[in-house]
Amino acid sequence: MNSFLAPFKDSHLIKIFISIIAFLYAFIMNAQVEKSSDLYKIPAAKDSILFERTFNKCEIEKLDTLIAENFEFYHDVAGIQNKEEFNNAVKNNICKNPGNMKRNLVSESLEVFPLKNNGVLYGAIQKGKHTFQEKQNGIFKTVGIANFTHVWILENSQWKLKRVLSYNHLPYTE
Structure with a gap:
């Protein structure tokens, strides 16, 4: 067998061919949807409502x-919360002093992956990074960064946030 492969050992053509195959495999295996697709835009818009309206502007009713009713939130610092506990945490912690904290999506970090059952779309996984700012002496200062993963599910034709992983919370350094 060694003698069969010996002529190809130093072949640039074989190396190029293998590189192209590896590139195409990586491209095909990446199931992230295009940023111009509706499936990307819907969770991105929901993310904006979730954080811009409820976290940043404290419109908790949103x-x-x-x-989702069976919502679960997993946080690497604050633990596990259900829907009621999460709503109360937003109300009593983040929105205790409205306008003093902000969450910002890190530009270009958002990725969306479809969830299908036998080819039928039933949800999406959304992941990215976000920074957190606190108002200090009247000016917002970025104090932290973290990763997030959201599972959005279609329930009765409505997109609902069902699971959240919020992790790798670190102090922010530029």
């Missing part, structure tokens, strides 16, 4: 329309 949470009920976004979050």
Whole structure:
């Protein structure tokens, strides 16, 4: 067998061919949807409502329309919360002093992956990074960064946030 492969050992053509195959395999295996697709835009818009409206502007009533009844939130610092506990945490912690905290999506970090059952779309996984800012002396200062993964599920033709992983919370350094 060694003698059969020996002529190809130093072949640039074989190396190029293998590189092309590896590139195409990586491209095909990446199931992230295009940023111009509706499936990308829907969770991105929901993310904006979730954080811009409820976290940044403390419009807590918006949470009920976004979050599934059996919602679960897993946080690497604050633990596990259900829908009621999460709503109370937003209300009593983040929105205790409205306008003093902000969450910002890290540009270009958002990725969306479809969830299908026998070819039928039933949800999406959304992941990315976000930074957190606190108002200090009247100016917002970025104090932290973290990763997030959201599972959005279609329930009665409505997108609902069902599971959240919020992890790798670190102090922010530029």
